[in-house]
Every structure is written in C-alpha cells, then in structure tokens.
Amino acid sequence: MEQVTQRGLTSAEVAERVALGQVNDVRRRSSRSVSAILRANVLTLFNGVIGVLWVLIMIFGEWQDGLFGLVIVANAGIGIIQELRAKRTLDRLAIVNEAPVKVRRDGAETEIPPRQVVFGDLILLAPGDQLLVDGETVDSDGLEADESLLTGEADPVHKLPGDEVLSGSFVVAGRGSYVATRVGGDAYAARLAEEASAFGLSHSELRDGITRFIKYVTWLVVPIGALLTWSQVSRRTGIGEAVTSTVAGIVTMIPEGLVLMTSIAFAVGVIRLGRRRCLVQELPAIEILARVDTLCLDKTGTLTSGGMELGEVRGLRDDLPVPEALGALANLDPDPNPTARAIQTRYPDSPGWTVAAKIPFSSARKWSGAEFDGHGCWVLGAPDVLLPPGTPAYTEAGALAATGLRVLALGKVASLRDPDDLGTVEAAAIVVLRQRVRPEAAETLAYFAEQGVTVKVISGDNPESVSAIATSVGIPGGERAVDARTLPDDNPEKLAEIMEANTVFGRVSPHQKRLFVGALQSRGHTVAMTGDGVNDVLALKDADLGVAMGSGSGATRAVAQIVLMNDSFAGLPSVVGEGRRVLANIERVAGLFLTKTFYAIVLSLLTGVIGLAFPFAPRHSTLINALTIGIPAFFLALAPSNERARSGFVPRVLRLAVPAGIICATAVYLSYWIAQSGAATLAESRTSAVITLFVAAWWVLALVARPYVWWRVALVASMAGLFALALAIPFTREFFALTLRDPAAGGVAAGLGVAAGAVLTGVFAVMRSRRTGPGQGDIQSVQDRSTATLGT
Incomplete structure (x- = not known):
C-alpha cells in the first residue's frame, strides 16, 4: 500500500x-446503442400489423392499394435517422461533460x-x-x-x-x-x-398516454376487423374485394405515425438543446421541462458568477496577526475554493505558519479552521455562525451583508478538538468579498415571471446578502429574506406554508435544500432545481428536474438531468421552451391521429352492421392521411411553442378526438349512402366519400393549426391544393381510383364535408369555452403564444 x-x-x-x-x-x-435504436424503430407492433396487411393486399388486391406499406419504411427510416442524430449529439456532449x-x-x-x-x-x-x-x-x-x-x-x-x-x-x-x-x-x-439509468421514457406521461392509445386500439382491431371481414365476405363480392375493404378499415384505425412524431419531437428537442450546449442526460427531462412551475435557484454560481474578488479586510484587533492568519488559512488547500483564491490574491503566503491540525470547510459547518504551531487556532467562516449575536463585529458584518456583499469572519479560538463546540471566538477581522451578478440574470428571471414560473432563491449564504442580490435582479418578494435556521424542519406542513409564502431563503443547509424541494412538491408543484456546488447534490437529485452548471462539481453534474455546458443561466429559457414545444405540439398532432382512428372505428362499425362495402380503398386512406395528418403533423410537431403543459394528456385529447371522429364518420357515411342510393357505381360512391372525408379532416387540421401565422396558412392551403391536383390530373386520378363523372355529386359530397366542418367548429368553440388550463378540452388550446425563443 x-x-x-x-x-x-x-x-x-x-x-x-x-x-x-x-x-x-x-x-x-444519455443514449442507447445503435442496435437498440434499430430494434426499437423496426420491430414494433404497428410495423408488424401493417406488414401483415400489406402482404395480404399484395396477394389479394392491387399494388396501388399497398402504398400504406411505405409507412413502415418512413416510420423506421425517419425515426432511426433522427435518433442517431440525437445519439451523436448526446454522446459528444456527454464526453465533454x-x-x-x-x-x-x-x-x-x-x-x-x-x-x-x-x-x-x-x-x-x-x-x-x-x-x-x-x-x-x-x-x-x-x-x-x-x-x-x-x-x-x-x-x-x-x-x-x-x-x-x-x-x-x-x-x-x-x-x-x-x-x-x-x-x-x-x-x-x-x-x-x-x-x-436505462435509456427510455418509461416515466413519461406523454409516452404512457400514447402507449395506452395503442393498447386500446390493439384491443379494438381484432373484433372490429373480424366484424368488417365477415360483413365484406357476406356480400359475396369476392375475396380480393373483401380483403381490400377490410384492410382499408384496419389500416385507417392504426395511428401509425403518432409514435414516429413523438420520437422525432423528442429527438429534435435533444438536438436543439445540444446546439445550445445543453446536455440532456435523461430524455424524460424534455417532458418535465414543459411542466415546471417552480424554479429553485442557488445564488452562488447561478445568479452570481462563480468567481469572487477580495474587497477589504477590516481588522478588529491590532494585537492579532490578521494578514498572516488569512494567508495561512487561504493556502491550506492545494486546490483552493473561490473564496480562498480571492484571499490568496492579496495574501499569497505566510512563512513560518506550520499546520498542526486542520478542519476543512463544509457546507454544513460553514467554516474552516486550522491549528498552527506557535500561532494558535484560527477559524474563517460565516459571521452569524462564528460570532455571538449582538456584538459589534456581528452587527457590522450583518450591515455589510445587507448590501449584497459576501462577508466572512476571521477569529481565534482556544481549540479545534470539538468542531461542534468551538467555545468563544475572538473576532479578529471582517473579510469582505465582492460577488459578480451574472449580466443575463435579470432578463432571464423576467422571462420566468412572464411564463408563470415561480422563482425561489435557496442559498447557504447570509439571508441579507442573498436578499440584496435577489432584489438587484428583480425577483418579486426578494426584499424579504428568511433565515433557514429558524424554520421547522420537523413540521413538513408548516415548512410547505412558509415555502409558498416566501421567495428568498438564506443559511440553508444541504439537508434543508432537500426538504425545501420536497415541501414544494407536496403542494403539487413541479420543481426544477439549479446548482453547481456539492451542497446542491441532494436537492438536485430529489427535484423533478435537476439543472447543473457545466463548471460545477462532478457530483452535481452526475445527478442532474440537464447540464448547461456553457454555464449560461440565460440558456434556461431555451431549455424550458424546448420542453413546452415538444409537449404542446405532440398533444396537437395526437388529436389529428386519434381523430383518424375514431372515424375509422365508427366507419368500420357502420360498415359491419349495415353491410355495405367499406367507403374507401387503402389507396384513398393513404392519400387522405398524407394530406390531412402525415405531412402537416411533421411540421406542426416541430413548430415553436411556449405554453406550459399540465397533466391530463389522455382525457384532453380524447375529449376532442372522439366527437371529431364521430362527426367525420357520420358525414362520410351519409355521403357514401346518398351516392349508393342513386345510380353511382362503387368507384363513384367511394370518390364522394373521399371528397367528404378530405374536407372534414382538412377542417380538423385547419382548426388544430391555429393560431395562424404565414407558414401555417401556407401549410393548410397547400394540402387543399394538393388534393385538388389529385382530382384534376388524370394520372393521379386514375392512380388513386377517383371517379367523378357527375359534378353535382361532387358538390353534394363537398357540401357534406363543409357541414361537418361547421359542426366541428361549434364543438371546438364549446371545448374552448369550457377549458380550464392549457390544452384542456381542445387541441387548439395548446397554442404558440411565443415564437421568439426557439424560432421556426
């Protein structure tokens, strides 16, 4: 040894x-292996179901009706590419971190x-x-x-x-x-x-909600598919037509692109944050970002930069060697902390001061000390910990701290044998250090105030000093500081009340920081904690979201979910905004996909009960899904958004998707039934149904895409233009089996789609009027209120 x-x-x-x-x-x-990414994107339940249906179409139907098989390639390919990009970003930053x-x-x-x-x-x-x-x-x-x-x-x-x-x-x-x-x-x-620490989103409400959707749909596919198959076979139209109709219904029921859009949104979020030098160590953090309503900040290293400079040393005893004692204490550690480094600039050495014993600084003690041969025992630390209250030195130190300066007391004691009881401390000097407030702090905190995020400053420093810094950067309630040593740590309910009512807390121990986070969480808050020191580790670990500075201690960076690699507090708005973008937009596009699922379920049930042919073929479903869901969802999922998300993702989406799906299905089947009741052929009847379905589904897209900005208007309008081209160009009309010999029939079909759109508008308006939070009851309510943070 x-x-x-x-x-x-x-x-x-x-x-x-x-x-x-x-x-x-x-x-x-921070990332899974390449083989795991390939398996997760290729070997999925949806890909398996769609693959089987595609094989059936290739055997019994026409190849044009197998276009939906490209969804497998698109889902797997795009998902793999985006996640590999995210992996490279994460791995590169993780190595730096x-x-x-x-x-x-x-x-x-x-x-x-x-x-x-x-x-x-x-x-x-x-x-x-x-x-x-x-x-x-x-x-x-x-x-x-x-x-x-x-x-x-x-x-x-x-x-x-x-x-x-x-x-x-x-x-x-x-x-x-x-x-x-x-x-x-x-x-x-x-x-x-x-x-x-395994990679994944297992604790994500968003992912859990989507998984539930998938589970419900899987349960419905088998019985509804069986009913649809029986109804089509019983019509004695031939096995090929029966299989084609059944596949059309089942394929439309599957929200195959929803998982893809979710994966892309999370992956792009990781890449965007990576470009801002933010390391996402756990992907569920992307979602938690959107839910944060309380931000706990440590003053040192967050509101103030890590470095300090020595202001002045006010000697209190002429008979004590203050400069030599300060120099000796500051040079005890070969790797000094910022306080010691600041003192070393003026007192680089103390020849002849040999260390006999020493007690290192800790956040719990809030002082350090040493015994020097021939010079006695000296301590350096917080004045309100070392000095007796009411003494002139204690009062002078408090007055200096109230101006925002960092103040230490140098004192002499009889012995260091019992660190818990130093006895009487002879005050030798008051040491004043200047802290530099981060220039971006005030603007960043103003952003959080605008977004409804409550800021709590939790620091181990003197309460008056913390209050002065908090007030200087405009934190509401910063003028009232609470000394954490007076708080009831053994009464969680009372502690939670005090945490709710106050903003600034000083002399907080590492253990108390952990209690503070728990107290806020007990009141239903989603808490983010930032820090850079070892005394922040426990609170970072317990917070819903831990954010560490890149220059912080290794332990702090290890337990945090987000690491700000460039140490910029100004990066937090982008971090929070990215999480809100992901959740708000996924909720938006989930409404599109689930509307399709529910109108497919209703159409399949009506077809199975009434016994008519299914209203459209798989190729029709491919066309409509691409123009009203697939292409628009890709852009909408990546759009900027700054709305704080709340729990209840599943009921909010279902509350709109279910009635929207029923309205669309009713209009489509009515259009199809009217055409079938006349002299229209099956192809003409299906064309009428396709026109009605496109108009109704396009109307849902238009409602979901609000509020309108130029690119959203262009997106919605271009989808209508592409559908018009599909009807107008002979090649695409023949390819998608669209037959429209009677313009009047087309007008009726379009009119039914417009009528469905009017009803949908009313339903959306009712949901908006009843909404009680972001996104509640209305997909459109998850709106983009700010695009300044992330850009388009």
Missing part, C-alpha cells in the same frame, strides 16, 4: 489491466477520463468530486464523504485509511486518496443504477 501511495500504478501495470478488461467501461446513460479523474501514475499526478480508470488505480479526491468506482481509502486529510444517495443517511461519513468507499458517494470536505478495487459494472453504484 505504501508503494501504491508513493507512485500509483506504472504504465505497464495499467496496460496489463486494460488487456484483462479491468477498466471502468460502463454504459453512458465527463469530469476528469485525477490519478497518480508513475509517481506523477494526471487527469484521465472516467472510462480509463483501471483496477488498482490510485485516485485523488477533493471537495465536490464524485466517486466513480469502489475502493479502499489510502490517505485522509479530513476526508468526509456523503453517501446519502446510496444509504439515505444525510450525515457525512469521515473516511480514515483502510475504510471502504463506494461509487455514487461524493466528497463534501477534506482531501484524500483511495485505491480502486471494483470498476465498471462491478462497482456498487453501477449495479444499483443499471435499471434506473
């Missing part, structure tokens, strides 16, 4: 372990990617580092590890030489090193996280 401590592994030993496979090669959770691991090899310290750690490596630890592999502690200099993510215990654990350390924990104080004993999939956290 002593030899390992001195030099670490040699290059030859590392190469030997790599050859044996003893390397920390674990699956990156990986915090390097500091190891000692061949006697020298070096930084390597996490995947290059091998069994037996000597890994060096500093505050904020996450342990990526299991091991045994070799050296400990006040080393404290937080294992709450593994054990649930909130108190940090002191690690001494010989103690076991587990992957998934992180360093909150002190320094040390350990030897890797379990790497890769053998590590403790890797085994625990194998299922939890």
Whole structure:
C-alpha cells in the first residue's frame, strides 16, 4: 500500500489491466446503442400489423392499394435517422461533460477520463468530486464523504485509511486518496443504477398516454376487423374485394405515425438543446421541462458568477496577526475554493505558519479552521455562525451583508478538538468579498415571471446578502429574506406554508435544500432545481428536474438531468421552451391521429352492421392521411411553442378526438349512402366519400393549426391544393381510383364535408369555452403564444 501511495500504478501495470478488461467501461446513460435504436424503430407492433396487411393486399388486391406499406419504411427510416442524430449529439456532449479523474501514475499526478480508470488505480479526491468506482481509502486529510444517495443517511461519513468507499458517494470536505478495487459494472453504484439509468421514457406521461392509445386500439382491431371481414365476405363480392375493404378499415384505425412524431419531437428537442450546449442526460427531462412551475435557484454560481474578488479586510484587533492568519488559512488547500483564491490574491503566503491540525470547510459547518504551531487556532467562516449575536463585529458584518456583499469572519479560538463546540471566538477581522451578478440574470428571471414560473432563491449564504442580490435582479418578494435556521424542519406542513409564502431563503443547509424541494412538491408543484456546488447534490437529485452548471462539481453534474455546458443561466429559457414545444405540439398532432382512428372505428362499425362495402380503398386512406395528418403533423410537431403543459394528456385529447371522429364518420357515411342510393357505381360512391372525408379532416387540421401565422396558412392551403391536383390530373386520378363523372355529386359530397366542418367548429368553440388550463378540452388550446425563443 505504501508503494501504491508513493507512485500509483506504472504504465505497464495499467496496460496489463486494460488487456484483462479491468477498466471502468460502463454504459453512458444519455443514449442507447445503435442496435437498440434499430430494434426499437423496426420491430414494433404497428410495423408488424401493417406488414401483415400489406402482404395480404399484395396477394389479394392491387399494388396501388399497398402504398400504406411505405409507412413502415418512413416510420423506421425517419425515426432511426433522427435518433442517431440525437445519439451523436448526446454522446459528444456527454464526453465533454465527463469530469476528469485525477490519478497518480508513475509517481506523477494526471487527469484521465472516467472510462480509463483501471483496477488498482490510485485516485485523488477533493471537495465536490464524485466517486466513480469502489475502493479502499489510502490517505485522509479530513476526508468526509456523503453517501446519502446510496444509504439515505444525510450525515457525512469521515473516511480514515483502510475504510471502504463506494461509487455514487461524493466528497463534501477534506482531501484524500483511495485505491480502486471494483470498476465498471462491478462497482456498487453501477449495479444499483443499471435499471434506473436505462435509456427510455418509461416515466413519461406523454409516452404512457400514447402507449395506452395503442393498447386500446390493439384491443379494438381484432373484433372490429373480424366484424368488417365477415360483413365484406357476406356480400359475396369476392375475396380480393373483401380483403381490400377490410384492410382499408384496419389500416385507417392504426395511428401509425403518432409514435414516429413523438420520437422525432423528442429527438429534435435533444438536438436543439445540444446546439445550445445543453446536455440532456435523461430524455424524460424534455417532458418535465414543459411542466415546471417552480424554479429553485442557488445564488452562488447561478445568479452570481462563480468567481469572487477580495474587497477589504477590516481588522478588529491590532494585537492579532490578521494578514498572516488569512494567508495561512487561504493556502491550506492545494486546490483552493473561490473564496480562498480571492484571499490568496492579496495574501499569497505566510512563512513560518506550520499546520498542526486542520478542519476543512463544509457546507454544513460553514467554516474552516486550522491549528498552527506557535500561532494558535484560527477559524474563517460565516459571521452569524462564528460570532455571538449582538456584538459589534456581528452587527457590522450583518450591515455589510445587507448590501449584497459576501462577508466572512476571521477569529481565534482556544481549540479545534470539538468542531461542534468551538467555545468563544475572538473576532479578529471582517473579510469582505465582492460577488459578480451574472449580466443575463435579470432578463432571464423576467422571462420566468412572464411564463408563470415561480422563482425561489435557496442559498447557504447570509439571508441579507442573498436578499440584496435577489432584489438587484428583480425577483418579486426578494426584499424579504428568511433565515433557514429558524424554520421547522420537523413540521413538513408548516415548512410547505412558509415555502409558498416566501421567495428568498438564506443559511440553508444541504439537508434543508432537500426538504425545501420536497415541501414544494407536496403542494403539487413541479420543481426544477439549479446548482453547481456539492451542497446542491441532494436537492438536485430529489427535484423533478435537476439543472447543473457545466463548471460545477462532478457530483452535481452526475445527478442532474440537464447540464448547461456553457454555464449560461440565460440558456434556461431555451431549455424550458424546448420542453413546452415538444409537449404542446405532440398533444396537437395526437388529436389529428386519434381523430383518424375514431372515424375509422365508427366507419368500420357502420360498415359491419349495415353491410355495405367499406367507403374507401387503402389507396384513398393513404392519400387522405398524407394530406390531412402525415405531412402537416411533421411540421406542426416541430413548430415553436411556449405554453406550459399540465397533466391530463389522455382525457384532453380524447375529449376532442372522439366527437371529431364521430362527426367525420357520420358525414362520410351519409355521403357514401346518398351516392349508393342513386345510380353511382362503387368507384363513384367511394370518390364522394373521399371528397367528404378530405374536407372534414382538412377542417380538423385547419382548426388544430391555429393560431395562424404565414407558414401555417401556407401549410393548410397547400394540402387543399394538393388534393385538388389529385382530382384534376388524370394520372393521379386514375392512380388513386377517383371517379367523378357527375359534378353535382361532387358538390353534394363537398357540401357534406363543409357541414361537418361547421359542426366541428361549434364543438371546438364549446371545448374552448369550457377549458380550464392549457390544452384542456381542445387541441387548439395548446397554442404558440411565443415564437421568439426557439424560432421556426
């Protein structure tokens, strides 16, 4: 062990372990493998059903009626391409985001990617580092590890030489090193996280709702398909015609493009965020973004930039060596935090001050200290923690903090043997640090206020200092700060009330940050938490959405679902806007697909009961679906939107799709029945039904596409133009088996479609008047109220 401590592994030993496979090669959770992407997009239930139906048409029908088979190719091809693009974006950003691991090899310290750690490596630890592999502690200099993510215990654990350390924990104080004993999939956290970190959307309300749609439709396909087959065979029109009619009904029932549109919307969302240097580590985060109504911010690193500069040092005792003590404390750590670095700029060294013992800084203690041979014990930390209330030094520090400055107290104590009881602290100096407010903070917070997102500032700093910063960036209620040490941690209900009523909280411990998130969630809020420090890890983990800064600690980035790689707080509106775009637009296009499903179900039932031929052939379904659903949905699913989503996706979509489907089906069958009652042939009757169905379905598209901007008007109008061309051009008319010898019959069919559209307009108006939230009761209610954030 002593030899390992001195030099670490040699290059030859590392190469030997790599050859044996003893390397920390674990699956990156941000994307799945290429083979998994291919299987997920090709081997689907819908592709299987459509494939069987296509084979039946090729055997018993005409090849033109098999055009719907191209849906398999389109669904698989587009889905695979988009997801591979998203995978490349995610993998590239994930590599950039990986915090390097500091190891000692061949006697020298070096930084390597996490995947290059091998069994037996000597890994060096500093505050904020996450342990990526299991091991045994070799050296400990006040080393404290937080294992709450593994054990649930909130108190940090002191690690001494010989103690076991587990992957998934992180360093909150002190320094040390350990030897890797379990790497890769053998590590403790890797085994625990194998299922939890798997790629997918298993906890997505949107995906779960679509899965339910698919399940319901699957249940209906078999009995309705059997009824439709029996009715067509009983007409004794021939097996080919019976199969063609049955396939037309079943194919139209299947919302085959809905899954594709959902996959594309999520994949494009990942790519767009990637271009903004935002790493999406879990794809369900895209949906959660749209539901966020409360944003918890840590002041340092979020509202203010990470760096600080030393303003002034106000000495309180002429008989104490303040400059030497500050220099000695600031230079204790070879890798100082921003506070120590700011002090080092003025006090770079203190010759003759030899450290006998030291206590590293931790967010829970809010101070650090050391004992120096011949110079006594000194502490540096929060004035309201170290100094007695009511003393002149305490009052002076509070007055400075109220102006937004970061204030520390330097003091001398008798002993550091009991960190929980320092005894009397002799105030030696007040240290004033200037914090730089991020220039984009005020504008970004104004955006959230406009969008109805409540902001809570949760910081470990002095309440008055936090309040001053919050007020300077325009946070409502920022002038009232709550000292978290006075809050009832053991009374969740009372804590939730206080959280609802206040905005700014100071002197918040890491454990309390976690309690705050839970208190807000207990009131039904969807909470996003941002942070960059090790004291934010627990709250980030428990929040509905954790957002970390790219320059934050490795532990913080590891538990967050979103990482802002460029450290720009101004990127949050784009992040939130992307999630809202995905959900609002998928809800919009889901209405189109489900309307088609329900009018197909009603038409199939009417056909089965009445015994007429099905109103249209598969090629007719392909034409109408492409012009009223497929092509428009592709554009609508990717359009900008800034509407906050709410729960209840399934009932909202069904509330409109069901009546819209019934209205469309009724108009179509009435048109078909009128044509059949006259002297029209089957081809002419089906053409009338196709005209009526297109007009009614196109009207649904026009209603769903609102509010109108130029490109939406052009999209809707172009679909009508393409259908008119299909009727006018002899080749396409013959290809799609459209026969219109009597213009009057066409006028009646179009008139019935317009009548259905008028009824649909009334239904939409009623749903809008009854709506109680974004999208409720009306697909159109999920509107684009802002296009400024994402562009078209």
